[in-house]
Amino acid sequence: MTTHTEERAAQLRAALADTLEARGQLTDPTWRKVFQTVPRHSFVPELWTLAADELRHVTSTDARWLDLVYTDDALATQLTDGVATSSSTAPGLMFTMLQALDVADSHRVLEVATGTGYNAALLSERLGSHQVVTVEVDPVLARLAGSRLRRCGYTPLVIAGDGRDGHPARAPYDRLIATCGFSAIPAAWLEQVRPAGMIVCPLGWGTVRLVVSDRGRAEGRFLPHGSYFMAVRDTGTTGTPAHPGRPSATSGRLTGLDLATIAEDDAFRFVLSLAAPETASAAERGDDGRTTAVELWSADGSWARAEGGTVCQAGPRLLWDAVEAAHELYVEHDRPGRERFGVTVTAEGQYIWLDSPSHPVPYCPGAV
Incomplete structure (x- = not known):
């Protein structure tokens, strides 16, 4: 050179x-x-x-x-x-x-x-x-x-x-x-x-x-900053869950969540990443730039799509239920930043907590 x-x-x-x-x-x-x-x-x-x-x-x-x-x-x-x-x-x-x-x-x-x-x-x-x-x-x-x-x-x-x-x-x-x-x-x-x-x-x-x-x-x-990394993977794989298409929904119902928050609020999306791990997502926007639909999916075949105030979901995990639980926590605790969350890990597993280890987050996998 x-x-x-x-x-x-x-x-x-x-x-x-x-x-x-x-x-x-x-x-x-x-x-x-x-x-x-x-x-x-x-x-x-x-x-x-x-x-x-x-x-x-x-x-x-x-x-x-x-x-x-x-x-x-x-x-x-x-x-x-x-x-x-x-x-x-x-x-x-x-x-x-x-x-x-x-x-x-x-x-x-x-x-x-x-x-x-x-x-x-x-x-x-x-x-x-x-x-x-x-x-x-x-x-x-x-x-x-x-x-x-x-x-x-x-x-x-x-x-x-x-x-x-x-x-x-x-x-x-x-x-x-x-x-x-x-x-x-x-x-x-x-x-x-x-x-x-x-x-x-x-x-x-x-x-x-x-x-x-x-x-x-x-x-x-957690450190206060955002952190976005490719997922750990096995040899020969991409680490990214393949989209399952649009399976027949096991449930269809109304949702009152603001889709822009789900798609664009970084602090909330961090909470969601803990409540619904190993999940990919995508947002659709109209000509005016507003979010019109949000879709989530995971490698286990779970899938959810919210559009026009209605949500459909299918698979072993009800992903939109996890979205709503995470949002409830987020609002109840004054939209906490990353630095208010922590993790305790033992040989048996881990749990996520908010503010102190004595306050585990009930919606996150592994919570005690």
């Missing part, structure tokens, strides 16, 4: 670092130095952008490539059957999570979901490669990430495997960070993170920060 390209990349990194610092997303001087050292473009030689409802392939030969890489955007970096199955996380969110991880120089870190390898490179620059283990379910991505890391001078242990199992051979870890979405914290992680260690993981449409105790338990609150 030409010296001019590297110089331009360094300028773009510095400018983006200034932007993230001004937004309060990159406040630690040590992490800022790491950000300006590690070249994101070396880990994103190609990407896909959405323009005019079409995915466009951008490579390093494209004049727009470097500018796109150094924006505060998530970048799709792999497509499977036309669906994005890997991405490079938006740097602002990435550093919000890394700073929440609160690493110290001696810490050993397990990363779940290697992806491009960029986050593993940041951790390696901060802690030293020998302190970092990263697990990627897709063996092709694992090989590519390993190669890119080595070219940049980093040699963390890159494992092709299921991150839900962690990597017990190198346990215990002081910190664990996941960069794909979960609906539940895997029990194996509690066994592999030291007491007083920390787990930072996307859960629903938020990121939870958990402290592990010496009793096989972890507990903590």
Whole structure:
């Protein structure tokens, strides 16, 4: 790569670092130095952008490539059957999570979901490669990430495997960070993170920060920021539930919910992501931009559609019932933000709570 390209990349990194610092997303001087050292473009030689409802392939030969890489955007970096199955996380969110991880120089870190390898490179620059283990379910991505890391001078242990199992051979870890979405914290992680260690993981449409105790338990609150990650997946799958079509509805009734709230209120959609996990959704809008219909579906075949004040739903989970329960909670508690919610995890499962662990959320799966 030409010296001019590297110089331009360094300028773009510095400018983006200034932007993230001004937004309060990159406040630690040590992490800022790491950000300006590690070249994101070396880990994103190609990407896909959405323009005019079409995915466009951008490579390093494209004049727009470097500018796109150094924006505060998530970048799709792999497509499977036309669906994005890997991405490079938006740097602002990435550093919000890394700073929440609160690493110290001696810490050993397990990363779940290697992806491009960029986050593993940041951790390696901060802690030293020998302190970092990263697990990627897709063996092709694992090989590519390993190669890119080595070219940049980093040699963390890159494992092709299921991150839900962690990597017990190198346990215990002081910190664990996941960069794909979960609906539940895997029990194996509690066994592999030291007491007083920390787990930072996307859960629903938020990121939870958990402290592990010496009793096989972890507990903590959600960070206040939005968090939108591709779901954890098995090898060869997309992690996105396929739309079941429009099955014969088992119930049809009236609903009084404002569809715009369901489709557009980010704080409510976070609550819904906890009450109806592993669910996809889509909204339809009229010519005036107003939401006219909302549809939800999940991999188990559950489906719901609300339109014109009427809702139909089918399948093993009544998804609109979950929407209404989540909305009732949301209104009753003055539209709580993410930071008011928390999670308690044990080997037996987890439960979501509001304000304190003594107030479990009854509508969320696993509530006690």
